[in-house]
Every structure is written in C-alpha cells, then in structure tokens.
Amino acid sequence: NAGVMQNPRHLVRRRGQEARLRCSPMKGHSHVYWYRQLPEEGLKFMVYLQKENIIDESGMPKERFSAEFPKEGPSILRIQQVVRGDSAAYFCASSPSSGLAAWEQFFGPGTRLTVL
Amino acid sequence: GESVGLHLPTLSVQEGDNSIINCAYSNSASDYFIWYKQESGKGPQFIIDIRSNMDKRQGQRVTVLLNKTVKHLSLQIAATQPGDSAVYFCAENEYFNKFYFGSGTKLNVKP
Numbered sequence: 001n002a003g004v005m006q007n008p009r010h011l012v013r014r015r016g017q018e019a020r021l022r023c024s025p026m027k028g029h030s031h032v033y034w035y036r037q038l039p040e041e042g043l044k045f046m047v048y049l050q051k052e053n054i055i056d057e058s059g060m061p062k063e064r065f066s067a068e069f070p071k072e073g074p075s076i077l078r079i080q081q082v083v084r085g086d087s088a089a090y091f092c093a094s095s096p097s098s099g100l101a102a103w104e105q106f107f108g109p110g111t112r113l114t115v116l
Numbered sequence: 117g118e119s120v121g122l123h124l125p126t127l128s129v130q131e132g133d134n135s136i137i138n139c140a141y142s143n144s145a146s147d148y149f150i151w152y153k154q155e156s157g158k159g160p161q162f163i164i165d166i167r168s169n170m171d172k173r174q175g176q177r178v179t180v181l182l183n184k185t186v187k188h189l190s191l192q193i194a195a196t197q198p199g200d201s202a203v204y205f206c207a208e209n210e211y212f213n214k215f216y217f218g219s220g221t222k223l224n225v226k227p
Contacts, residue, residue, distance in 0.1 A: 004159075031213060033213070035217075040219075040220075041219055041220070042205055042217035042218050042219045042220050043160065043205070043207075043217040044217070045214060045215065045216065045217075048213055048214060055213075056213075056214055058214075091159050091160070093159075095213060103148055103165070103209065103213070104150070104162055104165065105150075105162075105213070105215070106162070107152075107159035107160045107161070108159050109157075109158055109159050110158075110159050
C-alpha cells in the first residue's frame with residue numbers, strides 16, 4: 001500500500017517562473033492538505049481540499065498561490081511568478097474521509113522548492 | 117491563529133536515557149493533539165495522538181501526557197535510541213481537520 005506520493009522531490013525555478021507541485025494521496029483517502037515548512041520552522045497549514053472542493057484555504061497567500069484536487073488525478077499546488085521567499089519545503093498530507101482515522105494525516109516526503 | 121510552541125528547541129540525551137519533549141498550546145478549545153517525528157529530508161511521521169478527554173496515552177516506548185489546566189503537552193520516549201534523533205512536533209487540532217504545528221524540538225541522541 002503506497003503512501004502519499006509527491007513529485008517532484010526537488011524543484012528549482014527562477015524568479016517569475018511557475019511552480020507546480022503534485023500530490024497523490026494514499027489509496028482510499030479523499031482529503032488532502034498542503035503545508036509549507038521554512039528551514040528550522042514548523043509546518044504552516046496552507047489549504048485543505050476534498051475532491052473538486054476547497055474546504056479551507058485560510059493559510060494560502062492571497063496572490064500567486066492556488067490549489068486544486070480534481071476528480072481524477074493528483075492534487076496540484078501551483079505557485080505563479082515565484083519569488084525567492086517561496087523557497088521552502090512543501091508537504092502534502094492525506095486522510096480518510098470518515099471515522100476516527102479521519103483525524104490522522106499521513107504525510108508525503110515533500111517537495112523542496114528552490115527559487116534562484 | 118492560536119500559537120503552539122515548545123519550551124526547548126534542542127534536547128541532547130544519552131542513548132538509553134529517557135527523553136521528555138514539551139509543548140505549550142494556547143487554544144483551550146483544542147480537543148485533539150498529535151506528536152510527529154521528522155527525520156532530515158523526510159515528511160513528518162505520526163507517533164502518537166491524544167484526545168482532550170484523556171490525560172495520558174501510551175504507545176511503544178512513547179507516552180504522551182496532556183495537562184489541560186496549564187495547556188501543556190509532553191512526549192516521553194523511554195530508552196532513547198540513536199534512531200530517535202529527529203525533530204519532534206506537536207500539532208494541535210483547532211477544528212475539524214485543521215492543525216497548527218509547533219516550531220519543533222530537535223532531539224540529539226548521543227551514543
């Protein structure tokens with residue numbers, strides 16, 4: 001049973017380019033969460049999605065950042081016109097849709113974004 | 117949002133000793149907490165959780181204690197091993213599936 005998959009693991013972009021980060025949740029999980037982690041800091045919640053729905057995007061910057069979780073395929077975190085301050089590790093987590101286990105989030109290995 | 121913080125940013129222990137990692141939370145409405153372990157270059161890994169209707173919960177070599185009166189959470193690791201070296205985060209559930217993470221404590225296990 002594969003865990004949460006994220007790709008790419010490392011992504012280098014120049015300022016002004018777009019970054020697309022992909023996350024495939026664990027099999028049977030329909031909830032996806034994105035977090036950002038700066039060096040030596042904790043994870044900061046960005047967005048919570050279910051299939052075709054954004055449930056909570058209170059942690060997303062108002063501009064340049066967007067997320068989706070389509071009916072088919074992985075969840076995508078998109079950063080337009082990247083700036084150096086976007087350099088961070090971005091983690092995706094998934095959880096089941098119901099039951100007590102719905103509270104536990106399983107994390108992927110992360111995508112490390114470097115903006116030159 | 118509410119803050120989740122840790123008392124000790126770095127903890128060094130001798131192999132075989134017990135480790136205690138602390139966490140303070142400020143949202144008295146939080147009803148669920150998780151401890152995560154993050155090794156270098158990897159994503160956080162679930163260790164143990166506890167609900168607010170409990171004071172203590174034990175797992176394999178780990179124990180989580182919750183003191184709601186002072187809004188304090190601790191993780192105890194028995195017989196610490198080199199493989200326990202990592203950064204440990206407490207996460208506080210504010211509502212439904214939204215969690216706030218503390219800034220982390222780095223645990224160094226000396227052989």
